Amino acid sequence: MEAQVTNTKGKINIVLKNRQQEMEQLQHATIKRDIDPFRHIDQEFAAFIGLEKLKKTIKEIYANVHINQKREAAGLKQEKQVLHMLFEGNPGTGKTTVARKLAAVFHEMNVLDKGHFIEAERADLVGEYIGHTAQKTRALVQRAMGGILFIDEAYSLARGGEKDFGKEAIDTLVKHMEDASNRFILILAGYPREMANFMSLNPGLRSRFPIQLQFPDYKSEQLMDIAKGMLAEKEYQLTKEAEWKLKEIIVQQKSKRTPDFSNARFVRNILEKAIRMQAVRLVRHDHHLSTEELMKVTVADLNAEE
Numbered sequence: 001m002e003a004q005v006t007n008t009k010g011k012i013n014i015v016l017k018n019r020q021q022e023m024e025q026l027q028h029a030t031i032k033r034d035i036d037p038f039r040h041i042d043q044e045f046a047a048f049i050g051l052e053k054l055k056k057t058i059k060e061i062y063a064n065v066h067i068n069q070k071r072e073a074a075g076l077k078q079e080k081q082v083l084h085m086l087f088e089g090n091p092g093t094g095k096t097t098v099a100r101k102l103a104a105v106f107h108e109m110n111v112l113d114k115g116h117f118i119e120a121e122r123a124d125l126v127g128e129y130i131g132h133t134a135q136k137t138r139a140l141v142q143r144a145m146g147g148i149l150f151i152d153e154a155y156s157l158a159r160g161g162e163k164d165f166g167k168e169a170i171d172t173l174v175k176h177m178e179d180a181s182n183r184f185i186l187i188l189a190g191y192p193r194e195m196a197n198f199m200s201l202n203p204g205l206r207s208r209f210p211i212q213l214q215f216p217d218y219k220s221e222q223l224m225d226i227a228k229g230m231l232a233e234k235e236y237q238l239t240k241e242a243e244w245k246l247k248e249i250i251v252q253q254k255s256k257r258t259p260d261f262s263n264a265r266f267v268r269n270i271l272e273k274a275i276r277m278q279a280v281r282l283v284r285h286d287h288h289l290s291t292e293e294l295m296k297v298t299v300a301d302l303n304a305e306e
């Protein structure tokens with residue numbers, strides 16, 4: 001009888017201990033979630049190599065939104081953020097891709113109502129007669145409400161100087177940026193030197209953009225990481241030799257220091273061509289192609305002439 005009681009007590013003790021362990025694990029998981037509120041942002045931007053300042057800025061914006069919600073719940077004033085941005089970087093450094101991604105991420109964060117993305121250029125804003133430009137620009141801004149309006153090569157708006165209708169487009173944009181500052185996000189993008197010149201011709205314009213991001217040229221190692229990411233996404237893989245070859249091509253191209261070197265786009269173009277060449281190589285085989293053969297991109301594919 002005594003032995004039975006001890007046995008039952010032992011079982012209860014084990015059950016209690018397991019329960020305590022479960023509770024501790026649960027607590028631990030909750031604490032972990034609390035100390036890493038940015039995990040989701042890290043995941044969303046994991047495919048973007050480099051761009052550390054951008055990632056840091058998005059986390060600041062997220063923190064602000066989150067804390068504002070808590071302030072609202074506590075009956076405190078909210079600090080609405082103005083998020084118009086300037087993106088300055090050479091060709092293929094990711095300006096358009098990042099802007100497109102931000103539209104989706106900001107929608108998820110409740111920063112933007114709709115989260116759509118409108119890419120515009122000079123012809124979409126500048127009209128042909130007096131009044132036409134303001135009307136076109138206003139209509140474009142209206143379409144962009146709740147989303148992002150991205151104007152690439154923004155300096156083209158100032159192309160014709162003082163007498164050009166481009167000036168009217170800039171003035172109209174500035175007016176709407178202030179009137180509807182929280183309802184859409186304007187991103188002006190372009191190459192660094194041209195943007196600097198454009199800003200110097202329009203004093204006061206730069207200061208209207210609280211977020212200014214530089215997109216630096218990628219280092220060769222970063223371009224290799226971008227290449228691997230692009231291939232992995234498409235379910236391809238470089239052989240070791242092909243990796244060395246691609247690195248050699250990138251280093252050689254970068255050393256030429258041509259002003260129009262197109263960074264990640266240069267890499268994308270090489271890979272797309274190599275994938276076509278791999279298909280041409282494989283299509284000649286009439287044996288069963290293994291998964292590995294279908295995935296591997298070789299030096300021959302990189303070297304092949306179209």
Ligand SMILES: Nc1ncnc2c1ncn2[C@@H]1O[C@H](COP(=O)(O)OP(=O)(O)OP(=O)(O)O)[C@@H](O)[C@H]1O
Binds near residue numbers: 050089094098
């Ligand atoms: N950091 C990055 N990580 C992964 N891929 C990138 C990165 N930056 C750019 N890319 C890829 O490079 C390509 C070109 O990028 P994108 O068109 O956004 O450049 P851009 O700066 O807008 O160029 P441009 O000024 O010439 O229009 C895209 O396919 C994009 O996915």
